[in-house]
Amino acid sequence: MQKIIIQKISKTLAQFKLIGLVLLLAASNEAKAQVDSVKAFEFLSKGDKQTKQALEFKNGAVVSAHPAATEVGVAILKKGGNAVDATVAVQFALAVVYPNAGNIGGGGFLIYRSAKGEINSMDFREKAPALANRDMFLDANGNAISEKSKEGHLAAGVPGSVAGMAELHRKYGKLKWADLVEPAYQLAKNGFKITKMQARELNRLKQKFQQFNPLGTAFVKNEEWKEGDLLVQEELANTMSLIRDKGRAGFYEGQVADFIAEEMKRGGGLISKEDLKNYKAAWRTPIIGQYRGYKVITMPPTSSGGIALVQLLQSVSQYPLSKWGHNADSTVQVMIEAERRVYADRAKHLGDPDFWKVPQKELLEPAYNSARMSNLNWNKATLSTDIQAGEFAKKESEETTHFSIVDKDGNAVSLTTTINTSYGNYVVVKGAGFFLNNEMDDFSVKPGTPNYFGLIGYEANAIAPRKRMLSSMTPTILEKDGKLAMVVGTPGGSTIITSVFQTIVNVVDFGMDMQTAVNAKKFHHQWLPDITNLEPEALNEVTQQKLEAKGYKFDRRGSIGRVDAILLTKKGTFQTGADPRGDDTAGGW
Ligand code: DON
Numbered sequence: 001m002q003k004i005i006i007q008k009i010s011k012t013l014a015q016f017k018l019i020g021l022v023l024l025l026a027a028s029n030e031a032k033a034q035v036d037s038v039k040a041f042e043f044l045s046k047g048d049k050q051t052k053q054a055l056e057f058k059n060g061a062v063v064s065a066h067p068a069a070t071e072v073g074v075a076i077l078k079k080g081g082n083a084v085d086a087t088v089a090v091q092f093a094l095a096v097v098y099p100n101a102g103n104i105g106g107g108g109f110l111i112y113r114s115a116k117g118e119i120n121s122m123d124f125r126e127k128a129p130a131l132a133n134r135d136m137f138l139d140a141n142g143n144a145i146s147e148k149s150k151e152g153h154l155a156a157g158v159p160g161s162v163a164g165m166a167e168l169h170r171k172y173g174k175l176k177w178a179d180l181v182e183p184a185y186q187l188a189k190n191g192f193k194i195t196k197m198q199a200r201e202l203n204r205l206k207q208k209f210q211q212f213n214p215l216g217t218a219f220v221k222n223e224e225w226k227e228g229d230l231l232v233q234e235e236l237a238n239t240m241s242l243i244r245d246k247g248r249a250g251f252y253e254g255q256v257a258d259f260i261a262e263e264m265k266r267g268g269g270l271i272s273k274e275d276l277k278n279y280k281a282a283w284r285t286p287i288i289g290q291y292r293g294y295k296v297i298t299m300p301p302t303s304s305g306g307i308a309l310v311q312l313l314q315s316v317s318q319y320p321l322s323k324w325g326h327n328a329d330s331t332v333q334v335m336i337e338a339e340r341r342v343y344a345d346r347a348k349h350l351g352d353p354d355f356w357k358v359p360q361k362e363l364l365e366p367a368y369n370s371a372r373m374s375n376l377n378w379n380k381a382t383l384s385t386d387i388q389a390g391e392f393a394k395k396e397s398e399e400t401t402h403f404s405i406v407d408k409d410g411n412a413v414s415l416t417t418t419i420n421t422s423y424g425n426y427v428v429v430k431g432a433g434f435f436l437n438n439e440m441d442d443f444s445v446k447p448g449t450p451n452y453f454g455l456i457g458y459e460a461n462a463i464a465p466r467k468r469m470l471s472s473m474t475p476t477i478l479e480k481d482g483k484l485a486m487v488v489g490t491p492g493g494s495t496i497i498t499s500v501f502q503t504i505v506n507v508v509d510f511g512m513d514m515q516t517a518v519n520a521k522k523f524h525h526q527w528l529p530d531i532t533n534l535e536p537e538a539l540n541e542v543t544q545q546k547l548e549a550k551g552y553k554f555d556r557r558g559s560i561g562r563v564d565a566i567l568l569t570k571k572g573t574f575q576t577g578a579d580p581r582g583d584d585t586a587g588g589w
Contacts (some may be wrong), residue, residue, distance in 0.1 A: 188240050305476075475488075
């Protein structure tokens with residue numbers, strides 16, 4: 001029965017409702033969990049994302065940005081794979097069905113927590129090519145040539161995703177590697193039906209894809225893309241088969257490495273075969289913080305996310321947020337002021353720890369962060385120009401996607417991965433069929449000059465050969481009383497940190513269930529520019545007016561975050577939150 005269900009689910013989204021019905025009739029004696037796995041897809045067929053309810057599963061759950069990738073992950077869990085096996089399969093599946101962010105041409109970060117409580121984190125972030133130099137995006141007058149770090153071949157860092165998955169699987173995987181890459185190969189070879197959002201984006205970017213891929217790519221066709229069109233990726237299928245059969249060597253050596261080198265030659269890029277061969281993912285010690293009885297396990301540098309998240313939580317922990325209420329004026333004021341201070345520290349102090357001495361211990365000192373809040377003026381917004389990064393005695397650094405997975409034993413993975421902005425640098429490696437990243441823009445290309453996300457940086461995050469560019473990605477796992485409590489993360493560039501922050505506060509302080517916490521409207525401040533971005537309806541009018549009277553400036557923003565998360569309930573079930581802002585989908589059994 002189980003097998004049949006998985007196969008049937010894999011057909012089309014439109015069939016989900018029907019399958020649900022068949023199942024409900026046929027499965028009265030089957031585990032309730034199987035019915036849940038169908039329910040997970042059913043809301044999509046309704047097309048009414050805002051009604052998304054929290055789902056609960058007993059034996060494992062996957063929440064990712066695309067229904068087909070979630071389905072691959074659930075199938076692996078049902079086959080007896082652990083959370084790491086499902087992670088590898090979902091990462092590769094997303095590279096096929098969510099090519100704007102899912103990738104083999106980019107990188108990412110992950111937090112792992114085993115059922116027994118072992119924790120680890122992996123940095124598979126891209127690196128600057130060996131030929132990169134700190135002024136490579138400046139013109140003769142020393143001004144930043146902004147599009148060069150965002151579009152085209154020079155914008156690409158050396159990809160880390162395949163090395164990261166191979167190393168993760170070597171250390172913690174259970175099922176055979178080839179079986180985990182196979183679903184991605186099938187999806188590329190046979191094609192998958194694109195969603196409405198994907199059709200819109202592919203049409204919108206057609207001219208860019210043509211500009212950067214004069215030899216043609218699977219993402220461009222003569223007619224307009226429509227929802228439900230089949231996207232077949234022959235070249236990517238070949239690449240996936242090489243990765244499936246040869247592991248990391250299938251990407252960093254041989255035919256794919258040749259294709260990348262040729263692509264670089266054609267477009268004037270810097271990535272060499274040597275860079276590819278030398279790329280290594282790094283295991284790092286996770287950042288640990290405490291927040292109202294929860295242990296927060298999160299990502300250390302090269303991401304700024306974990307340090308910033310813990311700083312934010314420490315900064316607000318002295319205030320009674322739950323008494324004030326969700327998005328009440330005092331709550332919002334305190335959170336904005338915390339964000340202003342923490343992002344100032346980010347700009348100055350955070351960078352690749354292999355190149356820059358990050359004052360990690362000092363930044364994570366609870367007394368430091370509560371003291372930073374001591375000049376908060378309840379009557380008046382602090383000006384960002386009045387806030388500087390903290391000084392320490394000794395100091396020397398759209399589109400991403402996140403998924404959360406828990407298996408039946410309680411092993412958990414929180415993984416955020418990206419090629420930076422949507423569809424990366426727009427270059428699809430000819431012959432190999434995948435988009436390259438434009439992650440070089442996450443470096444500070446010039447001190448004090450904002451990157452795509454408006455973030456500024458200085459020496460800590462200057463470009464250097466083989467250095468990793470600073471990130472905001474914040475894959476995070478929470479524990480309570482020694483047990484797994486939450487798996488959470490999101491895309492969103494600079495808003496990643498504040499979205500994870502708000503999601504945690506929504507659950508811990510405001511008692512929301514996982515889906516409600518994800519759905520809740522968000523706001524964002526990042527020190528500079530001195531403005532708070534608001535999703536529509538994030539604040540009620542009176543609250544906004546009260547804050548405006550104190551000098552806070554607001555700006556509307558379509559959406560903030562695409563949080564995909566899992567919460568352990570008191571009953572011991574896995575409750576999911578899949579972000580209604582995208583095609584994000586929860587599944588499980
Ligand atoms: O690493 C970072 O912080 C950025 N490259 C993330 C980009 C991102 O989240 C875009 N997504 N919406």
